[in-house]
Amino acid sequence: MALAGDMAKGRLAIIAGSGLLPSHVATAARQAGENPFIVALKDEADRSWEGFDHAVIGVGDFAALNRIFASNGIDRVVMSGAVRRRPEWREVRPTLKTLVKLPSTIRTLLAGGDDTVLRMVITLIEENGRRVVGAHEIAPDLLASVGPLGALQPSADDTKDIIRAAEAADALGRLDVGQGSVSVGGRIVALEGVEGTDSMLERVANLRSAGRISARRRGVLVKLCKPQQDIRADLPSIGISTIENLRQAGLAGVAVEAGRSLILERDAVIKAADEAGIFVCGLDRGLRSWGLA
Amino acid sequence: MALAGDMAKGRLAIIAGSGLLPSHVATAARQAGENPFIVALKDEADRSWEGFDHAVIGVGDFAALNRIFASNGIDRVVMSGAVRRRPEWREVRPTLKTLVKLPSTIRTLLAGGDDTVLRMVITLIEENGRRVVGAHEIAPDLLASVGPLGALQPSADDTKDIIRAAEAADALGRLDVGQGSVSVGGRIVALEGVEGTDSMLERVANLRSAGRISARRRGVLVKLCKPQQDIRADLPSIGISTIENLRQAGLAGVAVEAGRSLILERDAVIKAADEAGIFVCGLDRGLRSWGLA
Numbered sequence: 001m002a003l004a005g006d007m008a009k010g011r012l013a014i015i016a017g018s019g020l021l022p023s024h025v026a027t028a029a030r031q032a033g034e035n036p037f038i039v040a041l042k043d044e045a046d047r048s049w050e051g052f053d054h055a056v057i058g059v060g061d062f063a064a065l066n067r068i069f070a071s072n073g074i075d076r077v078v079m080s081g082a083v084r085r086r087p088e089w090r091e092v093r094p095t096l097k098t099l100v101k102l103p104s105t106i107r108t109l110l111a112g113g114d115d116t117v118l119r120m121v122i123t124l125i126e127e128n129g130r131r132v133v134g135a136h137e138i139a140p141d142l143l144a145s146v147g148p149l150g151a152l153q154p155s156a157d158d159t160k161d162i163i164r165a166a167e168a169a170d171a172l173g174r175l176d177v178g179q180g181s182v183s184v185g186g187r188i189v190a191l192e193g194v195e196g197t198d199s200m201l202e203r204v205a206n207l208r209s210a211g212r213i214s215a216r217r218r219g220v221l222v223k224l225c226k227p228q229q230d231i232r233a234d235l236p237s238i239g240i241s242t243i244e245n246l247r248q249a250g251l252a253g254v255a256v257e258a259g260r261s262l263i264l265e266r267d268a269v270i271k272a273a274d275e276a277g278i279f280v281c282g283l284d285r286g287l288r289s290w291g292l293a
Numbered sequence: 294m295a296l297a298g299d300m301a302k303g304r305l306a307i308i309a310g311s312g313l314l315p316s317h318v319a320t321a322a323r324q325a326g327e328n329p330f331i332v333a334l335k336d337e338a339d340r341s342w343e344g345f346d347h348a349v350i351g352v353g354d355f356a357a358l359n360r361i362f363a364s365n366g367i368d369r370v371v372m373s374g375a376v377r378r379r380p381e382w383r384e385v386r387p388t389l390k391t392l393v394k395l396p397s398t399i400r401t402l403l404a405g406g407d408d409t410v411l412r413m414v415i416t417l418i419e420e421n422g423r424r425v426v427g428a429h430e431i432a433p434d435l436l437a438s439v440g441p442l443g444a445l446q447p448s449a450d451d452t453k454d455i456i457r458a459a460e461a462a463d464a465l466g467r468l469d470v471g472q473g474s475v476s477v478g479g480r481i482v483a484l485e486g487v488e489g490t491d492s493m494l495e496r497v498a499n500l501r502s503a504g505r506i507s508a509r510r511r512g513v514l515v516k517l518c519k520p521q522q523d524i525r526a527d528l529p530s531i532g533i534s535t536i537e538n539l540r541q542a543g544l545a546g547v548a549v550e551a552g553r554s555l556i557l558e559r560d561a562v563i564k565a566a567d568e569a570g571i572f573v574c575g576l577d578r579g580l581r582s583w584g585l586a
Contacts, residue, residue: 177481190486
């Protein structure tokens with residue numbers, strides 16, 4: 001995190017997908033004295049980047065990415081935000097180096113698990129001489145810490161649900177499928193696939209109102225980093241919308257992995273969670289305790 | 294499956310949840326010379342049982358279930374169809390024997406994984422002197438066999454998806470979460486939770502039309518029996534609606550576990566699958582080959 005030393009060498013680029021994270025990272029980078037260049041991904045980045053030097057490129061357009069890096073003196077790159085679409089074959093514009101590796105590289109980009117794809121992108125960027133750094137290295141305040149964040153703590157029943165959901169999320173992560181899982185009264189009711197956390201919580205709300213999940217047991221959401229994932233990309237994150245969706249799904253709270261998850265708009269999250277009677281909790285990795293024992 | 298011998302002893306009861314399976318089992322039972330008594334579960338069973346001796350009871354009403362068994366000379370019980378709702382606490386009417394085990398029994402019924410709950414129900418029935426038999430013992434023609442069912446076979450790409458989805462479904466089953474998984478181009482895009490296969494396929498269709506799943510790779514659904522489950526309850530099953538949902542989700546086909554999955558309306562399923570260009574395939578258990586090597 002010795003940014004000052006790095007700054008002498010070159011400029012920071014932030015590759016921006018969808019969601020709030022890219023803005024938070026960009027703001028944090030400025031506060032740390034950086035002058036970030038934003039590479040917004042077409043059809044993914046969903047905010048205006050007025051006020052920042054920026055360019056828009058298609059997902060999979062490595063040729064454009066390298067041109068931008070070269071012409072702006074970029075030496076470090078942060079990947080932030082969600083990338084929901086995978087590029088279609090015709091959209092991948094390889095550089096010479098990626099061409100050498102065809103077709104396995106391209107096949108991975110089109111159809112690998114999220115984690116596989118992100119590792120591949122990191123490799124492609126680093127092979128061209130830039131260093132990929134994690135969003136949490138630029139904005140360390142976003143990292144979740146161990147223990148309750150707001151006024152509420154998980155109850156004994158919630159703790160059982162946390163352990164059960166963590167077990168399921170861990171298995172899910174090992175399969176490179178997703179990061180989130182919901183347990184209600186000891187029963188796993190939903191696992192997160194491509195749809196993402198918000199859609200999964202919507203599903204839980206619907207199952208609840210259809211009477212297919214107990215109305216008397218609240219339950220919890222757990223989000224974990226995939227065991228094998230590169231933490232420089234795609235750390236689990238929660239924000240205001242997570243709290244609102246938890247409320248609508250009737251859940252008691254959310255537990256995220258401490259040190260490997262991001263909490264966006266922390267103050268607003270705490271306020272919303274306290275008002276809704278929802279706990280937000282950081283879990284210590286180490287399956288034996290999860291910081292709960 | 295020596296039904297003739299059993300028949301001398303007593304009558305067969307079919308506990309009927311939702312879906313088509315209970316009808317198929319009841320018809321098959323009659324064809325085998327049985328005179329089944331149908332116990333339709335309130336708010337679950339979704340067809341008329343005119344033409345069969347039947348009664349309707351609430352899910353969790355063990356007292357009523359035992360009265361019905363006793364007054365109709367029931368000695369064997371088949372559990373068939375889906376039970377989507379879990380009983381709420383006030384709906385569980387225990388018998389004396391279940392009362393002895395409170396509160397752990399009740400807690401399991403209210404909130405255990407599906408498999409845990411079904412084992413518990415089987416134990417409760419068998420403790421009262423009846424034998425629980427599998428739907429496939431009454432209607433063995435419903436069981437899936439190894440290999441393609443209709444005109445189409447999985448391609449090489451489909452086979453890779455089958456292996457990937459089978460791996461995920463196996464992990465899902467070990468967690469007692471669900472039986473189904475969808476892989477598209479080697480990437481797991483959805484796992485089945487409480488929502489069931491039809492809802493999961495609807496989700497895949499939506500993700501596909503939103504461009505979040507490749508439009509150029511078809512993908513497959515795999516349904517497996519949970520490794521630890523009692524095969525007398527809740528075998529994975531597919532029917533006409535599965536084929537229609539596969540088509541809408543743009544999937545190439547479905548693979549189910551041979552010998553431990555049920556195919557309802559087999560002729561109609563084959564016809565619909567052939568017309569839609571969809572394969573239906575039985576997999577040999579034994580993760581090494583899945584009958585594909």
